[in-house]
Amino acid sequence: MWADLHMHSTYSDGVLTPPELLAQIVKAGITVFSLTDHDTLKGLGEMESLARKNGLVFIPGVELSTQMEGHQVHVLGYGIRQDDAVLASRLTQIRDARRIRLEQIREKLRELGMNVKVPVPPEGCRSIGRPHVAGALVAQGFVDSIEEAFERYIGEGKPAYVPQPKLTPGEALELIHQAGGLAVMAHPEEIKSRELASRLLRTLLFDGLEVFHPSIRKNSLDEYWLALARELHLKITGGSDFHGLGDRFPGRLEEWRVKRESVQDFLTVFGF
Ligand code: AMP
Ligand code: ZN
Ligand code: FE
Ligand code: FE
Secondary structure, eight states: OEEEOOBOOTTTTOSSOHHHHHHHHHHTTEEEEEEOOBTOOTTHHHHHHHHHHTTOEEEEEEEEEEEETTEEEEEEEESOOTTOHHHHHHHHHHHHHHHHHHHHHHHHHHHTTOOOOOOOOOTTSOOOOHHHHHHHHHHTTSOSSHHHHIIIIISTTSTTOOOOOOBOHHHHHHHHHHTTOEEEEOOGGGGSOHHHHHHHHHHSOOOEEEEEOTTOOSHHHHHHHHHHHHHTTOEEEEOOOBOSOSSSSOSSGGGSOEEGGGGHHHHHHTTO
């Protein structure tokens, strides 16, 4: 029995639509899953009904990007009320700010002699970010790879870099909690500071920790985060962070699955 509590669709930066994603989930033998698109709840209704039709357990989710002391801290919200007005309006604000920032990045690239067209998806569908700009730079032949786009132009400190104001982890927790959800720290190893990650886990009201994630490959790392989750009585979660892309994350769902029993205490909170 496989679970996967962290996945992205075309509603954010994944490449598969919910029905395409569902087909992969079924093929991989996953029976419990969550859709956790960045900064949007828009795909959840569709995914929920697809899951129901296929007899799968579905927990609605969202992934919020936050920043603390120069580190990126991603917070997953599970079981949020999808009609929560406060969360919805905050997410709309975040997406709008990203569209404005996209134009600022494009302006800087124009000044550098590159007129880059970035396909903007329909309103409310996804939060547009630097990965989209990088993709457009590659597609239009200005660079050879996503990595080069960041290295030369849009990475921090590079000539077309525009920062994106982000929530703090505390704000994200409050948004999720007021919408009735559980807040889980995503891929703690990717924060790139164990000290900060464990300090946040100790001082903020996190409900869970994503112990199982492709960024945590070695057993020794599993053990570190597992021990911390146990010490702090955090629910243990896990997921592939599947985007349908071949590079940074698993390219196919079968490559990286979580045993349902590993996240059972978390599932029990939702009555599964
Ligand atoms: P944004 O929130 O729009 O600033 O974009 C941040 C995202 O860009 C991160 O979540 C990564 O997925 C991606 N990213 C950041 N740096 C790099 C890099 N050097 N190479 C590839 N992707 C990157
Ligand atoms: Zn993503
Ligand atoms: Fe993330
Ligand atoms: Fe993610």
